[in-house]
Amino acid sequence: MDKLSGPPLEPPFGFHDSPIRHCLAHDPNAEQSPHQRPFPQAICALQSEASLVLPAVYHDKSHSLQSIDENDEASIQKFLEWELKVPRLNEIHEHLWLAGRPASARPLHRQAMLGRDIAITEQVDLHMVRQESRMFLKPMPDFILDDAFWKDHICKDFELYECARGFLLSYIWLVCSKSDLRMAQNKGLLAPNVSWERWKGFTKSLLCTINFESLEGVNRRYHYGELRLSRLNWIYRLSSRNRGLTTLVRGYMYGYNRYSDIVQRNFAWVLVAFVYITIVLTAMQVGLATDRLGNSDMFQNASYGFTVFSIITPLIVIVVIILNLFCLSAFNVLATLSFKKKMDGDRRILLEHNNSGTP
Known part of the structure; x- marks a missing residue:
């Protein structure tokens, strides 16, 4: 607790200013949900x-x-x-x-x-x-x-x-x-x-x-x-004082409950990249059918290089996604086992204290 210096602190509003100070003498909405009924x-x-x-x-x-x-x-x-x-x-x-x-x-x-x-x-x-x-x-x-x-x-x-x-x-x-x-x-x-x-x-x-x-x-x-x-x-991943594997993986708030959400949010750009590659390959195919570009050594080399790139890149992306999901799954399993071990130990200690009559 922080030690106070100077004059004592006071509430930021007065006794009669609270918006819930005046209310009914009973709660007629007791059967309603907590978010819908008035304060008791x-x-x-x-x-x-x-x-x-x-x-x-x-x-x-x-x-x-x-x-x-x-x-x-x-x-x-x-x-x-x-x-x-x-x-x-x-x-x-x-x-x-x-x-x-x-x-x-x-x-x-x-x-x-x-x-x-x-x-x-x-x-x-x-x-x-x-x-x-x-x-x-x-x-x-x-x-x-x-x-x-x-x-x-x-x-x-x-x-x-x-x-x-x-x-x-x-x-x-x-x-x-x-x-x-x-x-x-x-x-x-x-x-x-x-x-x-x-x-x-x-x-x-x-x-x-x-x-x-x-x-x-x-x-x-x-x-x-x-x-x-x-x-x-x-x-939080990059600036937190408690930087570690857990912070790196989970960040400030870990908001995923399905691996499909992870793929959808973090790899949506892959679909856009594949569409762009398809458009470029189609344009190159049309260009190669023309006399001017079909006879150009520079365009031929560029087409060859981009074709190889288009074949290899999807394989690399798929491998990266699979490795990402595998590492995340392994981390979650190990974190769950560690948490289970800790909770089992804490409960065992409490049970021993209760059985021995220790307060």
């Missing part, structure tokens, strides 16, 4: 207990299930670090200009105009990262709208404080109009019972403490808006 009454009550705004479990960076002990500050801080901090992006910050512009993200209605689908993610370092026609967005957590929770937990860690302020700033970018608010609610990004008046007041309150121009007191990841995943992958 416990969240909207004038209380600040962590048990009311934190989940029971979460998945960490290794996709292992972790529980949250609401009576243990260290457990809560560990969850908040995973939930809000973006160390991977901060690590490669000086290269982020290659993946996006240092400008605000486009609002939600603009994303829809550009034909982008909103994909929900709970991984904060994928928030506002786009992959082709998809934009990854993290829903607004319950606790980040509770000023008392800020004072009890977030304001104790300066880096966490800056990340939380940056996350709130991202929603100022994304939700600027009534249409943006409706889209955010329909996609499960914001609670359905947040009215436009409450959101507008909340935004004005944030803008009094978060300068969207100078970005002072905001984590530097949020000096950039949208980031391209394809470029992030290459930046």
Whole structure:
């Protein structure tokens, strides 16, 4: 945890500014899906207990299930670090200009105009990262709208404080109009019972403490808006401090679940090359049938060389594709076996501790 110096940190909004402060006394939509029903009454009550705004479990960076002990500050801080901090992006910050512009993200209605689908993610370092026609967005957590929770937990860690302020700033970018608010609610990004008046007041309150121009007191990841995943992958492969075989293969986010997707995305240029070769060979065949080119030694030699090249190149490309898929398959198998061995060892140790009665 970063040590604080200077005056104590304060939440970026006041007690009465939270857009979920006023809500129904009960939850009439309990049978609806979590993304469609309003926030439960416990969240909207004038209380600040962590048990009311934190989940029971979460998945960490290794996709292992972790529980949250609401009576243990260290457990809560560990969850908040995973939930809000973006160390991977901060690590490669000086290269982020290659993946996006240092400008605000486009609002939600603009994303829809550009034909982008909103994909929900709970991984904060994928928030506002786009992959082709998809934009990854993290829903607004319950606790980040509770000023008392800020004072009890977030304001104790300066880096966490800056990340939380940056996350709130991202929603100022994304939700600027009534249409943006409706889209955010329909996609499960914001609670359905947040009215436009409450959101507008909340935004004005944030803008009094978060300068969207100078970005002072905001984590530097949020000096950039949208980031391209394809470029992030290459930046992370080449610039990460944890460079290794895993980083080289998987990059920033490994988005393939089928080998056919790998071939389609990474070797689509091969089809274009083959079409071009076919056109050139056809043109050469026509040229050889003419008297002027057919009697030219230079054209004859060029035709001979390009014909041999056209025969050998497809074979080389096929071999490269097969080797690529074989190496990737071998890596995935070895990584799976290594992960299985680690998990089996961890579970065996836990089982031995439980059987021996060790706490």
